[in-house]
Amino acid sequence: MPVVSCxxxxxxxxxxxxxxxxxxxxxxxxxxxxxxxxxxxxxxxSLAYPxxxxxxxxxxxxxxxxxxRVSVTVAAYxxxxxxxxxxxxxxxxxYFGGVADALISRLIxxxxxxxxxxxxxxxxxxxxxxxxxxxxxxxxxxxTWYARIVRGEVLSLREREFITVARVAGVSSPMILIRHLTPxxxxxxxxxxTLQFGSVIVFEAGLSFLGLGIQPPQVSWGxxxxxxxxxxxxxxxxxxxxxxxxxxxxxASNVLGDWLRDTFDPKRRLT
Amino acid sequence: MAxxxxxRVARSLRDVDGDKAMxxxxxxxxxxxxxxxxxxxxxxxxxxxxxGDPVALLLPMEATAEDFAAMRASLGxxxxxxxxxxxxxxxxxxxxFGDSYQWQAPAMPLLLERLPATLELAFxxxxxxxLLAVPLGVLSAVYRGRWVDRLAKVLxxxxxxxPGFWVGLLLILYLAVRLQWxxxxxxxxxxxxVLPAIALGWYPVAAMTRTLRSSMLDILDSDYIRTGRVMGxxxxxxxxxxxxxNAAVPLATMIGVYFANMLGGAFVIEVVFAWxxxxxxxxxxxxxxxxxxxQAGVVLSAVIFVVVNLLVDLSYGxxxxxxxxx
Numbered sequence: 001m002p003v004v005s006c007x008x009x010x011x012x013x014x015x016x017x018x019x020x021x022x023x024x025x026x027x028x029x030x031x032x033x034x035x036x037x038x039x040x041x042x043x044x045x046s047l048a049y050p051x052x053x054x055x056x057x058x059x060x061x062x063x064x065x066x067x068x069r070v071s072v073t074v075a076a077y078x079x080x081x082x083x084x085x086x087x088x089x090x091x092x093x094x095y096f097g098g099v100a101d102a103l104i105s106r107l108i109x110x111x112x113x114x115x116x117x118x119x120x121x122x123x124x125x126x127x128x129x130x131x132x133x134x135x136x137x138x139x140x141x142x143x144t145w146y147a148r149i150v151r152g153e154v155l156s157l158r159e160r161e162f163i164t165v166a167r168v169a170g171v172s173s174p175m176i177l178i179r180h181l182t183p184x185x186x187x188x189x190x191x192x193x194t195l196q197f198g199s200v201i202v203f204e205a206g207l208s209f210l211g212l213g214i215q216p217p218q219v220s221w222g223x224x225x226x227x228x229x230x231x232x233x234x235x236x237x238x239x240x241x242x243x244x245x246x247x248x249x250x251x252a253s254n255v256l257g258d259w260l261r262d263t264f265d266p267k268r269r270l271t
Numbered sequence: 272m273a274x275x276x277x278x279r280v281a282r283s284l285r286d287v288d289g290d291k292a293m294x295x296x297x298x299x300x301x302x303x304x305x306x307x308x309x310x311x312x313x314x315x316x317x318x319x320x321x322x323g324d325p326v327a328l329l330l331p332m333e334a335t336a337e338d339f340a341a342m343r344a345s346l347g348x349x350x351x352x353x354x355x356x357x358x359x360x361x362x363x364x365x366x367x368f369g370d371s372y373q374w375q376a377p378a379m380p381l382l383l384e385r386l387p388a389t390l391e392l393a394f395x396x397x398x399x400x401x402l403l404a405v406p407l408g409v410l411s412a413v414y415r416g417r418w419v420d421r422l423a424k425v426l427x428x429x430x431x432x433x434p435g436f437w438v439g440l441l442l443i444l445y446l447a448v449r450l451q452w453x454x455x456x457x458x459x460x461x462x463x464x465v466l467p468a469i470a471l472g473w474y475p476v477a478a479m480t481r482t483l484r485s486s487m488l489d490i491l492d493s494d495y496i497r498t499g500r501v502m503g504x505x506x507x508x509x510x511x512x513x514x515x516x517n518a519a520v521p522l523a524t525m526i527g528v529y530f531a532n533m534l535g536g537a538f539v540i541e542v543v544f545a546w547x548x549x550x551x552x553x554x555x556x557x558x559x560x561x562x563x564x565x566q567a568g569v570v571l572s573a574v575i576f577v578v579v580n581l582l583v584d585l586s587y588g589x590x591x592x593x594x595x596x597x
Contacts, residue, residue, distance in 0.1 A: 106306060106310075107310075109303060109306070109307055109310075110306065110307050110310030110311065110314075111310075113304075113307035113308070113310070113311065113573055113576055113577050113580075114307075114310075114311050114314065114569065114572070114573045114576065115531065115532060115534065115535030115572050115573070115576050116535060117535040117536065117538045117539065117550075118535055118538065118553065118568055118569045118572040118573070119314075119569060121538065121553050121554065121557050121565055121568065121569065122314070122315065122318050122565055122566070122569045123318065124557050125318075125322070125556075125557045125560065125562060125565045126318045126319075126321050126322045198431075198432065202432075202434045205434060205437075206434060206436060206539050209436055209539070210539060210542060210554055211558070212554075212557060225436070225437065225440060228440075229440060229543075232440065232443060232444055232448060233448050236444055239437075239440045239441070239444060240441070240444075243433075243434075243437040243440070243441070246432075246433075246434060246437065247429075247432045247433050247437070248432075250431070250432035250433075250434075251428060251429070251432035254428065254431055254432060255428065
């Protein structure tokens with residue numbers, strides 16, 4: 001299972017990096033004569049457009065490859081920023097306790113008491129649309145994930161002997177945080193980041209589907225689904241193919257994340 | 272006689288203790304909920320200020336600097352920010368978020384009018400999720416490692432990887448367009464509820480099944496279940512009556528959270544199925560830059576989220592006395 005997941009994720013990453021060289025067509029290349037060509041295995045389909053074309057004759061496969069680039073870019077920034085912010089706040093809250101913990105925990109409570117999608121609507125109404133906005137929304141929604149879990153881990157780590165020994169030995173707080181606590185939560189962060197990848201892809205697709213995320217002419221899987229929705233009665237492939245891309249990426253990231261978690265924490269494997 | 276009385280006194284003393292703990296717990300949760308709603312209001316207020324000058328939207332192009340100043344004063348925008356926030360809070364507590372730009376009507380009542388449609392959808396989604404998750408969870412625990420368990424695992428993986436709005440599109444494509452079994456758009460009788468409810472209820476099935484499966488596995492191992500079996504109770508009674516009742520507690524406590532999350536998820540699903548609820552209205556408002564409606568929508572969902580979670584915590588104490596006394 002992890003091998004398959006890595007292959008799928010590798011493929012998505014490859015599309016993101018080398019997309020323009022891999023794609024058989026330009027993603028925005030319009031060919032009205034070829035419009036609504038079905039996938040190659042259906043009658044009327046051709047290998048020139050393996051997954052068919054949309055209403056403007058644009059190649060679906062090339063657009064899915066182009067969409068991978070947007071999804072991966074958004075996911076990379078969003079994961080790095082929300083993971084960094086969440087981990088920093090979580091470690092501080094867990095280690096320092098007291099006022100810092102109370103403040104950060106309240107902030108987490110508040111953030112978690114506002115459902116993510118309505119909150120995203122609020123920011124979508126305020127910020128200019130595009131990649132930057134999508135990343136901002138995801139970071140503001142997901143940092144609590146990291147903060148909450150890392151805080152919990154640090155709370156228990158803090159009581160462990162090696163930290164007490166370090167403190168008694170006169171190691172400074174920043175040093176304990178960086179040298180002793182951070183390495184111990186890295187596994188957790190890696191698992192969370194892997195799981196978040198799929199979650200971010202779905203979230204971004206949802207926003208773009210609503211028309212509030214990535215804006216045309218930039219290609220996104222969610223945007224493709226929104227386009228295809230208007231032709232649902234005549235062209236099933238328009239809503240099927242981008243959805244499969246979303247599903248495959250998300251599935252791969254979830255399976256790999258679960259596998260990593262079980263590998264790092266063998267106790268969980270038994271249940 | 273004396274013994275029984277001592278017992279009674281002891282019991283009532285215990286109850287007093289329990290009530291006290293419960294009350295302290297309640298007050299703490301109420302306080303947390305209040306802080307959360309206040310935080311949501313603060314976020315909405317800050318976002319509104321970030322949105323730019325509302326006066327520029329309201330005044331005609333040829334307005335002079337004096338017009339701007341006058342308008343600003345009449346809206347209270349010339350006052351210091353903390354004062355503005357207090358005024359905003361005062362209005363918010365009376366449900367006043369201003370008038371919708373597109374509908375020319377107060378924003379909150381506009382949304383409250385559409386709330387029943389959204390609640391109906393979320394409730395139907397929850398029912399669908401439970402109808403699938405309860406049998407799957409129980410059976411995959413009872414037949415652990417067998418095909419039901421594996422099927423549940425595959426379903427769970429797929430469920431979490433298929434976004435609800437895509438499931439919705441596929442349902443429309445196959446069940447509404449191709450087979451024409453069910454209507455795809457609008458709200459006109461219970462049949463219209465089926466597809467959106469499946470699309471919305473799809474996602475939590477995985478987590479619900481997993482929760483029920485693991486608590487069921489624990490319970491099936493416990494002494495009282497073994498006793499029940501030894502006493503010769505039919506296996507069906509043991510599982511569905513005695514084991515499920517206790518195993519359902521963790522799931523029951525999560526239901527409120529899922530319900531609240533579904534109210535958020537309904538935003539997207541309502542757009543897919545043209546469902547006339549709060550979500551679709553707010554999404555439309557975002558496009559129209561109809562800020563009062565967006566604000567009212569965010570605050571409304573935060574309040575519902577907090578209230579539902581509070582009710583869940585209360586019912587948790589009622590379902591499971593261990594929580595009340597702990």
